[in-house]
Amino acid sequence: MIKDERVLExxxxxxxxxxxxxxxxxxxxxxxxxxxxxxxxxxxxxxLIKRKHGYVTLSSMNTIELSHQIREGESTRQKRLIASLAKDFIRSGMCIYLDSSTTVYELCPYLSELDNLIIFTNGLHTAQTLSETVNPNYSPLI
Incomplete structure (x- = not known):
């Protein structure tokens, strides 16, 4: 069994x-x-977990964060490839919607290269990453 599968299990x-x-x-x-x-x-x-004296428990983080972190670690190479292909369909000045998926999240680094984007998203991690970017010429809207 590969590491990703073991960790999910x-x-x-x-x-x-x-x-x-x-x-x-x-x-x-x-x-x-x-x-x-x-x-x-x-x-x-x-x-994600806490280890103490021979036993293990989940950390106190909420389920959404846990789910995102687990999914973010899965198939990262494929997600980055998809994001690098998808970026070619986005142009400066466009209005786009990004869902909360971790595949779409991989688009964030590419979007900082474009100007005057209006980005709607329901993804908290996506919005946070976009708001931390160095390009002030677009606004993520949640």
Whole structure:
């Protein structure tokens, strides 16, 4: 099983159990202790879980943030490729709508190169990233 799949499986198990022993996680996932430890450290560094004295819990972040962070880590190469192709359809002065998907989120760096864009979005992460850009010539509207 590849890392992305293992990490998603771990998150789902931890969500269901609320609190689970690391030994139990190893048994459920059939993972070696070293692989499981690396995956749990990765999830903890992402702020998704907390590890304490042999057990694991989800961090207190809300479900929307958790969902976005998990999806953001999936298929990143493909999402960037799609975004780089999609940018060619957007021109300066256009009015565009960006949904809250993590694929559309990958468009943000390309949009800073264009002037006078009006951008509507329902994506909080997208709006935040757009508002932090160095190009003041467009306005994200939520």
């Amino acid at each position: 771990l998150i789902e198990i931890i969500k269901k159990k609320k609190r689970i022993a690391v030994k139990e996680l190893a048994e459920i996932t059939f993972s070696s202790t070293s692989t499981l430890r690396r995956d749990l450290i990765f999830l903890e560094n992402q702020g």
